[in-house]
Amino acid sequence: MGVGGSKVSDTFDTTPDHPDKMANINEKNVYFGTDSLKKYFNPDCQxxxxxxxxxxxxxxxxxxxxxxxxxxxxxxxANNVKSMPALNMLESSVQADKTNTIIEYSSGSTVISMSMIARVMHGVQDTRAFLSNKTSDAKLKLMQFFGLNITLFGGPSQPEPVDSRGGIQNARRMAMESEDIVNPNQYENDKxxxxxxxxxxxxxxxxxxxxxxxxxxxxxxxxxxxxxxxxxxxxxxxxxxxxxxxxxxxxxxxxxxxxxxxxxxxxxxxxxxxxxxxxxxxxxxxxxxxxxxxxxxxxxxxxxxxxxxxxxxxxxxxxxxxxxxxxxxxxxxxxxxxxxxxxxxxxxxxxxxxxFPPIRNERLTKVDLHRYDEAWERDALEVLPEVYGSPRSLAETPLREITLKPQHRVIDLRKAADFEEWHLPESINLPLISAGPHTPSPFSDPTVLEAQWVELEQIFHDRLVSDLGSHHVVVVCYDGDTARVATSVLRARSIEADSVRGGYRALKIYGIGNDGPITADEKVKVPIATTVSVSAVTLD
The missing domain is CATH 3.40.50.1100 (Rossmann fold)
Structure with missing residues (x-):
C-alpha cells in the first residue's frame, strides 16, 4: 500500500515494460551546464x-x-543508500524561498546525504543533525566535515520514533514551530x-x-x-x-x-x-x-x-x-x-x-612526532657563514679568527671528549647519552630514534627554550642525522633552528677545523668552548 491507502501502481508505474526514465540514461556519465551538480546527484540522469x-x-x-x-x-x-530517501524526502518537503533549515535525527548517512542534497538541489545551506551522545567520535567529525550543525541527545542510541524524550520528536517539534524549518523525519515519512x-x-x-x-x-x-x-x-x-x-x-x-x-x-x-x-x-x-x-x-x-x-x-x-x-x-x-x-x-x-597485519616499528608512533623540512637541513658552507660572518670562505679561515654573530647559537650534541678535542667556536656542548661516534643513524634504527627523540625532548626543556627564543640556532652532531631530529624538536618549540647536513664528518671533508687541537694556553685566551650539564643548562 502507498500513501493514503493508494496502491503503489497508482503512484509509480511498475510494470516491467514501462518506458521509465532509465531509458534516458547518460551513457557517457558526463554532467554539463549550470545545473551539472543537480544532474550528478539525480538518479534519473545517471x-x-x-x-x-x-x-x-x-x-x-x-x-x-x-x-x-x-x-x-x-x-x-553521496556514497550511501540513504541518498535515495534524502532526495525523495527533500524534493517533496523543501519549499523554495521559504525553507532555510533542515533538521533530522540521524546517526550519519541520512543527514550527511541531506546536507549535500539540500545544498546542491535546493540551495539550503543549514542542515542540522540530532543524534545520540553515544555516536563515535569519527562519525561526529565526519558530520562536522560536511558542515553539519550537531546537537546530541542522551538516552537510547536508537530511540523509538514516538518517544517524546528522544531527538526524533524534538526535531519534529522544532519543524512544527517554525515555517522555515523542515524535518523530513525518515522514520515516519513514506517518501x-x-x-x-x-x-x-x-x-x-x-x-x-x-x-x-x-x-x-x-x-x-x-x-x-x-x-x-x-x-x-x-x-x-x-x-x-x-x-x-x-x-x-x-x-x-x-x-x-x-x-x-x-x-x-x-x-x-x-x-x-x-x-x-x-x-x-x-x-x-x-x-x-x-x-x-x-x-x-x-x-x-x-x-x-x-x-x-x-x-x-x-x-x-x-x-x-x-x-x-x-x-x-x-x-x-x-x-x-x-x-x-x-x-x-x-x-x-x-x-x-x-x-590486521602488524605495523613494523610501531614504537615510532609515539616518538618523532614533529614535522621536518628539508630547508632546515643545510650545507655547512651555506649556514656557517651566516652564523660566524667569516670575511673569507670558512674553509680558508682559521677557527681561532672566527667569532659568533650576535643572536646566534651553535649547539653541539657530541660526547664531551670529542667536543673538547675539536669544535666550532663558541659552541655549546649538550652531549647526548643516546648518540656516539659509532651510533647508527636514528633513521636506520628505530630504537636509536626513539631514544634520541625522548632525550632531546627532555634536554630542550622550557628554561633552555626560553633562553634560545630570540636566537638562530645551528645544531651539529657526528653525521647530521641526530641534529636533524634535534632541529625538528626545536622548531616544534618555535625556535629558529637548522642542522648541518653531514655533521662534523662533512666539516672535515670541507677542510673546516683542520688547524689542530686547541692548546691549554689558547683555551684560556679565547672563550670558544662551553661544556655544560644537560640538567643545569642555561644560556645566560
Whole structure:
C-alpha cells in the first residue's frame, strides 16, 4: 500500500515494460551546464549504480547454483543508500524561498546525504543533525566535515520514533514551530521507502530481471519496505529477505527485531523472511569484501551474512532449489549500503588484531612526532657563514679568527671528549647519552630514534627554550642525522633552528677545523668552548 491507502501502481508505474526514465540514461556519465551538480546527484540522469557478482571464492554457495550480486549503493555521489530517501524526502518537503533549515535525527548517512542534497538541489545551506551522545567520535567529525550543525541527545542510541524524550520528536517539534524549518523525519515519512520504488528497485530489475532473492537490512525499514513492495508488484516470485541485528548486539544502521515493533512503515507486507545477524560476522564479511575490491561498510557485510544464513538453512532443509529460476540458478542481490571509513576503529574493536597485519616499528608512533623540512637541513658552507660572518670562505679561515654573530647559537650534541678535542667556536656542548661516534643513524634504527627523540625532548626543556627564543640556532652532531631530529624538536618549540647536513664528518671533508687541537694556553685566551650539564643548562 502507498500513501493514503493508494496502491503503489497508482503512484509509480511498475510494470516491467514501462518506458521509465532509465531509458534516458547518460551513457557517457558526463554532467554539463549550470545545473551539472543537480544532474550528478539525480538518479534519473545517471547510469544505474553498479551490480557486481561475487566471484566464486567469495560465494560459498556457488556450486549449489547460487549467484550473489552486490548492489553498490556506495557509488551514488553521496556514497550511501540513504541518498535515495534524502532526495525523495527533500524534493517533496523543501519549499523554495521559504525553507532555510533542515533538521533530522540521524546517526550519519541520512543527514550527511541531506546536507549535500539540500545544498546542491535546493540551495539550503543549514542542515542540522540530532543524534545520540553515544555516536563515535569519527562519525561526529565526519558530520562536522560536511558542515553539519550537531546537537546530541542522551538516552537510547536508537530511540523509538514516538518517544517524546528522544531527538526524533524534538526535531519534529522544532519543524512544527517554525515555517522555515523542515524535518523530513525518515522514520515516519513514506517518501523514504517510496524512493526505492522510484529508483533502486527499477534499477535492480532492469539490471537483473532473473533476480530470485533480494536482501536488505532493517533500520528505519525504508529500504526493505520500498524494495519488497516494488518486487511484490513486478515479480512476486522474488523472495524478500530482511536482516535485523541479533538481540543485544549492535551494527551501525539496522535495528533488532524487537525495535521494529514501533516502525510504522508497511514493512511486514514487504518481507518474506527475517534473519538476525551479529556484529562479528558483519564486520568480518565487510572487511573481506573491502580487501577484494568491493569497498563497503559493516551493514553491507551484515546483509551478506543474512543472505548466507538463509541460503544455508534452505540447503540444509533441501529447499534451496525452490528459489531457483528457469535457468536453474538462484540469483540473489544484497545491498552495499555505505563506506567503511567512518567505522575503522570499530573494525579493530570487533575483530581484534589478528585480522590486521602488524605495523613494523610501531614504537615510532609515539616518538618523532614533529614535522621536518628539508630547508632546515643545510650545507655547512651555506649556514656557517651566516652564523660566524667569516670575511673569507670558512674553509680558508682559521677557527681561532672566527667569532659568533650576535643572536646566534651553535649547539653541539657530541660526547664531551670529542667536543673538547675539536669544535666550532663558541659552541655549546649538550652531549647526548643516546648518540656516539659509532651510533647508527636514528633513521636506520628505530630504537636509536626513539631514544634520541625522548632525550632531546627532555634536554630542550622550557628554561633552555626560553633562553634560545630570540636566537638562530645551528645544531651539529657526528653525521647530521641526530641534529636533524634535534632541529625538528626545536622548531616544534618555535625556535629558529637548522642542522648541518653531514655533521662534523662533512666539516672535515670541507677542510673546516683542520688547524689542530686547541692548546691549554689558547683555551684560556679565547672563550670558544662551553661544556655544560644537560640538567643545569642555561644560556645566560
Amino acid at each position: 547510469p544505474p549504480l553498479p551490480l557486481v557478482e561475487l566471484p566464486e571464492h567469495l560465494n560459498p554457495y556457488y556450486h549449489d547454483g547460487v549467484r550473489i550480486y552486490a548492489k553498490m549503493m556506495t557509488m551514488h555521489p 523514504n521507502w517510496q524512493s526505492h520504488i522510484r529508483w533502486t528497485g527499477p534499477q535492480i530489475y532492469k539490471q537483473l530481471p532473473e533476480i530470485n532473492v533480494l536482501c536488505a537490512g532493517m533500520g528505519t525499514s525504508g529500504t526493505m519496505t520500498g524494495l519488497g513492495t516494488y518486487f511484490k508488484s513486478v515479480k512476486p516470485s522474488v523472495t524478500r529477505l530482511g536482516v535485523c541485528t541479533a538481540a543485544g548486539d549492535r551494527v551501525p544502521g539496522p535495528r533488532s527485531f524487537a525495535l521494529m515493533r514501533p516502525v510504522e512503515f508497511p514493512w511486514k507486507e514487504a518481507v518474506d523472511v527475517i534473519e538476525e545477524v551479529g556484529s562479528s560476522d558483519s564486520y568480518t564479511l565487510s572487511l573481506q569484501l573491502c580487501r577484494e575490491g568491493l569497498v563497503c561498510g559493516p551493514s553491507s557485510g551484515f546483509n551478506l551474512q543474512g543472505l548466507f544464513q538463509m541460503v544455508s538453512k534452505r540447503k540444509a532443509a533441501g529447499t534451496l532449489s525452490d528459489l531457483a529460476g528457469p535457468d536453474g540458478l538462484t540469483h540473489c542481490v544484497f545491498l552495499c549500503c555505505d563506506l567503511p571509513y567512518q567505522y575503522i576503529e570499530e573494525y579493530f574493536q570487533k575483530l581484534g588484531t589478528t585480522q
